[in-house]
Amino acid sequence: MQMKTGVEQSVYALLILNFLPPKAVLPGEVISELLGASPSYFQKLLRKLVSADLIVSVPGAKGGFKLKKQPDDIQIYDVYVAIEGKQSLYSSSGILQDMLNLEEKKVRLLSNLMEEAETSWKTTLKRESIGSLAAEIDKKCPPESLTRIQGIVQDRMVL
Amino acid sequence: MQMKTGVEQSVYALLILNFLPPKAVLPGEVISELLGASPSYFQKLLRKLVSADLIVSVPGAKGGFKLKKQPDDIQIYDVYVAIEGKQSLYSSSGILQDMLNLEEKKVRLLSNLMEEAETSWKTTLKRESIGSLAAEIDKKCPPESLTRIQGIVQDRMVL
């Protein structure tokens, strides 16, 4: 039971796209280079983010990706769902019902508890957004590191 | 990112062992029969519960398993850790540090958030115990289902 690394990569990808000026897009390969991820695989993650309406893609020459929403409107939980899907962490296999010879779902026990636990987990992930994380980076990171990234982005962006 | 079915099976196994009178033990095969689980695999789960000090095992003829602690002292979180291990749901791969050329762990961002989310998740799982779940079963289940299980347990227990 471990979160996919794709979630982490996606969050940082969105933070990179957040450096873009309006209207500009960034090719997928530039993002994967910055992240040190394999480009061909990373494309699949980007398409998941597109399907989840977190980013938009522009095909053709001078194409690339950019954020679809305001950074404050992209919750970390949205990124998680985009990559991992919306299924819950726990799914009952109905052992208790079989054991007690009960018809469907009369007695929920673990399911209730697990749902509750997952809800409070989700709540934390919904609290922060790409925007709030970006603000935190601005505060905590040495400026030269940030300007370096921003330089690369503005150097290779298009439009 | 889904919880192993072994966690659910283990919780119900402990609830079954909770039906035992003091000093009595129950062979592993009886438990797996009640749960409808494969006996050979379920033995491995039981040994994990032994290693986690949740149950005790008695080898030899008239051997079996029984709870090691009072049911109220066995939190659901303990069962989770016994089966899934103590590693956290999220582990950073250090992408951010690489990207910003930072030396170790100066800036934690996602890690902090994920840790916080996991903590509140754990808190919920620590709140309930085998004892509290057993009490809930007593309240919500039809008595004949419970006496049936209890009958099987007392029929096949030893010592």
Place this chain on the structure above:
DNA sequence: GTACTTTTACTCGGATACCGTCTGTCCGAGTAATTATGG
């Protein structure tokens, strides 16, 4: 009846196989801007 041996019924723990999922690669197709070509 006591001491010893055998059988029986369990747990213990390693080796192994299966299968689904995540990671990673590759390639053809689609799309749009740029460039080249022809009149």
Place this chain on the structure above:
DNA sequence: CCATAATTACTCGGACAGACGGTATCCGAGTAAAAGTAC
């Protein structure tokens, strides 16, 4: 100079291979109670 064709540089999405982990099975070894055996 304008229209059209070819090239270029991307995304799109499916097919596929490898690695890993959870599930599942099997088997020999250890352990202890019970049953059998010998004296």
